[in-house]
Amino acid sequence: MDTPGYHEFADNIKTLLTSPPPFLYIRDSNTPRITSYVLNSILASGENLRYAHVDAIACFTPRLIFDGVLNALARWSPRWSDGCANWSKEDASDEAYNTSLGSFMRGLRDIRSDATSTGKGKAKAIEDAQMVILIENADRLTAMPNLMVPLTRLAELSQLDTSLSVIFLSRVRWEDIRPPLGASPDPFVVDVQPLTKDDATQFLEANYLRICAENPCDAYDPSFLPLYKQFVSAVVSINFPFTHDPNELAYVIAAQWPHFIGAALREASDEDALPDEPTRMRLLRSFTASMTTAFESLYPRETHAADWVEGLSTDTNASSSSLPRMHKYILLASYIASSNPPKTDLRMFGRGLDERGKKKKRKGGGGARQGAGKVAKVPQRLIGPSSFPLDRLVAILGALVEENEEYRVEVHEGMSIPGEWTDMEVSRVGVLGTISELTRMRLLQRTTAVDKLDGPPVLKCAISYETALEYARELGVPLVDLLWETA
Amino acid sequence: MAVKRKASTLEAPNLKRRTRSSGAVVEPLDSLPATPTKVIRTYGSGRTRTVLAQTQRENEADILEGDEGSREIPHENSIDSESGSEDELMLSPSRPSRNARVTRTGTPSSRRVMESVEIITPSKRAPRIYPSRSSRNLSETPDSSSRLPSVQQSERSQTPEKSPHLTSPKMNMWAINPAASNARYVRPCLNMQKRAILRALQSLPDTRADEGDEDEEQPRNETVMQQLDDLLKATVTRGEGNSCLLLGPRGSGKSRIVERCIANVPQKPIIIRLSGWTEYNDRLAMREIAHQLFQQTGTAYNIDENDPDAAGEDSPFLDTIETEQNRLLLPPPSHLPALISTLPTLSRPTIVILDSFDLFALHPRQALLYCLLDTVQNCRAGSGRSALAVIGITSRLDTTNLLEKRVKSRFSGRTLRTAHPRVLNAWTGLVQEVLSTPLSGNEDNEEHVETWQSSWKANIETFIADDAVASLLREVFAVSKDIRLLRHLLMGLVLQLTEASPYPSASHLSAVISAQRLRLQHGELHALPYPSLCLLIACMHSRTAGHDTFTFEMLYERFIRQVRASTAAPVQVNGGSIGMVRCPRPVMMGAFEEFIASRIFVCVMPATAVVSKEFIKYRCTVEFDDLRKAVARTGHAHLKRWMNKPQ
Structure with a gap:
């Protein structure tokens, strides 16, 4: 099958593969998976050609790459029954090919020479056969520095010269992963052109026919194709600006199509016929809203297609909203501690004996005035929470609780200073236990090592502004007034 | 506005065309109009008169039959120059019409004759001077060639003439x-x-640099080849121990020279090829030497079979039986000197090729180089032992300085320099x-x-x-x-x-x-989806504000602010706002992660578990100018405005 938008690329690659350069770099920053598929189908259909396709994500050690390449080039598949042995030359091989680069290259040479001993007719074929090694996600090879350079000069090092060609496929530019000091020869670079809207639409339509052919079911029937085309063009026109990846669009469409075709068949006057044009337009209009919502929840994979169809959405906050009151106070205090500079605590929470309840905040509004030529400070909530020692958290927690909680027990013996009771409450072991519990729940983050003894533990807030606002509303805390920088 | 056709032999009612502005019906008098030079137009007193000289056309008719391509070009060009005007009636169809072409090929050339056409039309414009073909320069020609495929669909026979350098006289000859x-x-x-x-x-x-290279009687590479050839022959035939270094820039033919010289050697020597990239420590090099010796001589060179740490220690998947077999081939590192010293005892001379020689100098204690060069030095001609030659290949200029003193004193110091043409x-x-x-x-x-x-x-x-x-x-x-x-x-x-x-x-x-060669930094920015472009623009504004590094939250904040500003105007078209399209945070996050994957955003701080992903700081590798051009190319008005907005 010819993939839409890849005609020119496929032509070029086919021409190149007749006598390929030793090192080819294909860069596709948009749809590398489709490019990989196209390359595979070209290589598989190539005459007199043997190829190995390895993914550098899956093959994350040199040994895995060696095995993958050699088995694929020798067209050998390891079988469970004989111990999943890798390919090896028939006559008394004395070493494994995957131990080092040297043995790997010997393996490559052996694959070429092996056929001569096994069969006469086949021998000729493999002697002239072009060997191609396609490495997908080649940017991951940077994790294996000893392997990267030899792979790029493999044809020269293995002395297979023109009969071996290495193709890297990556979404990263070659300049970004090139080994230093010019150790690798520069590749012949082929850029894959990004897909257009029409290409994406054609891709999706071809996809439909493929599904119909491979696993036909009620919703996927070739007779629905005209309606499917209309549906696809509607979805593409809405969602194409947000992603150009046909696979993502296909996922969104697959979630909705059975519903759409179901509704369409219900609307149809005749049993077997598709609805007429006005009905189709009305249906499409009624589905427009759900096309957007489907994309917004399915593209980031906030939920999966089956759940989305059920109308379920996994609520991430479900567990945290049922927290006890003290937990929420601690989280709020941590949010404040992470957002406000430590110097401002006294102004925000400091209460003398006489001025209880009065809030001191600097007048004049806004943050620091920005002088000419000075770089404006980025608000703390944009650069992430800052860390704070445990003592500060407890102090802020005390002030919060003191101001917002009413106690039934008014007077205690020996406690004359206002707030002394609260201070005692918040420094109880239970509170400290709660803090470590919240740390385990990752609602607080501990930035110092657990086994560190000197100094107080340093923590960091891990809840978002929205969550903090919600807790504040529940507890009746005026959070916005307590933050130094206004949002 | 009216058009009268006075005389035309062309009978093709289906070729009626309507001009866009006036709606007047113009009959395409000839689908294949004359070249602009052959059209005589008189402008004046509100009447335009076009006369096609019959005689000229008849003279041409014969030539044209076999030569459609050369006719085609002025045709295209004249359309180019005409298409801008709305008032003028186009005598030639604005597009090459398929029907017209069929008609033309079907009718004999004598029927195409048209005597004159009188068009009664008020002329508002000054007479236009048609650019002659010769005045078109090369830079314009790709435009005309880019239009050509559509022409070709109707008639494929013009293909060879469609080369972009139409102006070259040679081309016309071939056309x-x-x-x-x-x-x-x-x-x-x-x-x-x-x-x-x-x-x-x-x-x-x-490469043959014979012309224009008089100051040098022989190309450098040939000299080098001669020298290396002599050196190897001396080793093979006379039993000399030799060492040399082949030094030259990348792609200047070092390996090619070595391969050719080896192929020229009269007696077949044992060749050991090592590369600094594959054998990155002495242990690997030793194993490789042992392997290659085994392959070329058929004997395993094992030094001590009882050594417990013999081999296989970095291959944990090998079971013991295989290890026993392997030990025959793989000597332990401590036996390096012993292994190398067996080289002169072999029946044939040995040539050791060290590719990326400079990397071997970085091995600890340069043990391999020391052993090799020491053996070379101890080779005595006529002692009955086989000789050894060591050829180093490198492109690093200071390689000899990398050698330790004891190694350097054993190296002959012979350096052969290759060069580019x-x-x-x-x-x-x-x-x-x-x-x-x-x-x-x-x-x-x-x-x-x-x-x-x-x-x-x-x-x-x-x-x-x-x-x-x-x-x-x-x-x-x-x-x-x-x-x-x-x-x-x-x-x-x-x-x-x-x-x-x-x-x-x-x-x-x-x-x-x-x-x-001159690869653009980021070529396909214009094809990025909308959220990605928004992120990049936000990046640029963040950079202008003095924040070269940014978090996702910073960019998203800028985007939200911009959306809010653009939708602030209470204008609605068809019930929808005309401001920028909103984009939910997870979708933006998806675009952000795509950028990280394609390394357009580069992380500037070590990723730790304690920083959540929207607060990790990144740097953008896209330059302002590239993005400006890309945004202009997308033609997205909102993005363009945002891009150019001072902040």
Whole structure:
């Protein structure tokens, strides 16, 4: 099958593969998976050609790459029954090919020479056969520095010269992963052109026919194709600006199509016929809203297609909203501690004996005035929470609780200073236990090592502004007034 | 506005066309109008009179039959110049009409005669002067060629004439060639030619810098080859121990020289090839030496079979039986001197080739180099032992300085320097040689292949002689003399050729230079989806504000602010706001992660578990100018406005 938008690329690659350069770099920053598929189908259909396709994500050690390449080039598949042995030359091989680069290259040479001993007719074929090694996600090879350079000069090092060609496929530019000091020869670079809207639409339509052919079911029937085309063009026109990846669009469409075709068949006057044009337009209009919502929840994979169809959405906050009151106070205090500079605590929470309840905040509004030529400070909530020692958290927690909680027990013996009771409450072991519990729940983050003894533990807030606002509303805390920088 | 047709023999009612502005019906008097020079137009007193001189047309008719392509070009050009005007009635159809063409080919040429047309129309404009063909310069021609494929669908026979350098006189000569117009064979011939050239590119011939290189009697590489040849022969025949270093820039032919010299050696020596990239420590090098010795001599060189730490320790998947076998081949590192010292005891002389010699100098204590060079030094001619030669290949200039004193004193210090060709002629000669690779024998439709080859050859000559091509090559040559770069350029050049423009030209070459050598930082920014472009613009504004590094939250904040500002105006069109489209945070986050994956955003701080992903700081690698051009190219008005908005 010819993939839409890849005609020119496929032509070029086919021409190149007749006598390929030793090192080819294909860069596709948009749809590398489709490019990989196209390359595979070209290589598989190539005459007199043997190829190995390895993914550098899956093959994350040199040994895995060696095995993958050699088995694929020798067209050998390891079988469970004989111990999943890798390919090896028939006559008394004395070493494994995957131990080092040297043995790997010997393996490559052996694959070429092996056929001569096994069969006469086949021998000729493999002697002239072009060997191609396609490495997908080649940017991951940077994790294996000893392997990267030899792979790029493999044809020269293995002395297979023109009969071996290495193709890297990556979404990263070659300049970004090139080994230093010019150790690798520069590749012949082929850029894959990004897909257009029409290409994406054609891709999706071809996809439909493929599904119909491979696993036909009620919703996927070739007779629905005209309606499917209309549906696809509607979805593409809405969602194409947000992603150009046909696979993502296909996922969104697959979630909705059975519903759409179901509704369409219900609307149809005749049993077997598709609805007429006005009905189709009305249906499409009624589905427009759900096309957007489907994309917004399915593209980031906030939920999966089956759940989305059920109308379920996994609520991430479900567990945290049922927290006890003290937990929420601690989280709020941590949010404040992470957002406000430590110097401002006294102004925000400091209460003398006489001025209880009065809030001191600097007048004049806004943050620091920005002088000419000075770089404006980025608000703390944009650069992430800052860390704070445990003592500060407890102090802020005390002030919060003191101001917002009413106690039934008014007077205690020996406690004359206002707030002394609260201070005692918040420094109880239970509170400290709660803090470590919240740390385990990752609602607080501990930035110092657990086994560190000197100094107080340093923590960091891990809840978002929205969550903090919600807790504040529940507890009746005026959070916005307590933050130094206004949002 | 009215049009009267006074006399025309063309009877084709289906060819009626309507001009856009006036709606007046104009009959296309001839689908194939005369060249602009043959049209006489009189403008004045509100009447336009067009007279086509019958005699001229009749004279031309014969020539034109076999020569459609050369006629086609002025046709296209005249349309170009006319299409801008709305008031003027177009005597020629605005597009080459398929129907018209069919009619024309069906009717004899005498029927196309038209005496005159009188158009009664108020002329508002000054008479237009049609640009003559010769005044069009090269830069405009790609435009006309880009329009051509649509023409070709109707008639394929014009293909060979569609080369972009239409102005070249040589081209016209070939355009007239009637056989070349047989375009059905262009495609297979072109494909065959492409394959032939690609095959030729796999094994480039030596550069011959014979012309214009008078100051040097012999190219440097040939001298080096001679010296190395002598050296190896001395080792093989006279039993000398030799060491030398082959030094030269990348792609200057070091390995090629070594391979040729080895092939020239009279007696077949044992050859051990090591590379600093694959054998990155002495242990691997030892194993490799042992392997290669085993393969070439058939005997395993094992020193001590009882050594417990013999081998297999870094291959945990091997079971014990295999380890027993392996030990025959793999000596432990401590036996390096013993292994190397066995080399002179072999029956044949040995040549050790050390590729990336400088990397071996970085091994601890340079043990391998020391052992090898020490053995070389101890080789005595006529002692009955085999000789050893060590050839180092490197492109690093200070390699000898890297050697330790004890190693350096054992090294002969002989350094052979290879070099790139020094004059451009070497390149142009190579380009010509490769591009004019003959097609291999093909029995069927041989005459077409011949025709193709002759026209291809002529076009290659034009290509080589082109000043623009020469200056492009000179530019590249001035920057890099690496022959591999030239190979890539030629490869790209050949791949660019299509049926529509089957011959290479200067514009092809400059395109391939920008694709292979002067690669744009980020070429396809304009094709990015909307959220990605928004992120990049937010990045630029963040950079302008002095924050080179940014978090996702910072960019998203800028985006939200911009959306809010653009939707603030209470204007609605068809019930929808005309402001920027909102984009939910997870979708933006998806676009952000795509950028991280394609390394357009580079992380500037170590990723730790304690920082959540929206607060990790990144740097953007896209430059302002690239993005500005890309945004302009998308034609997205909101993005353009945001891009240019001062903040």
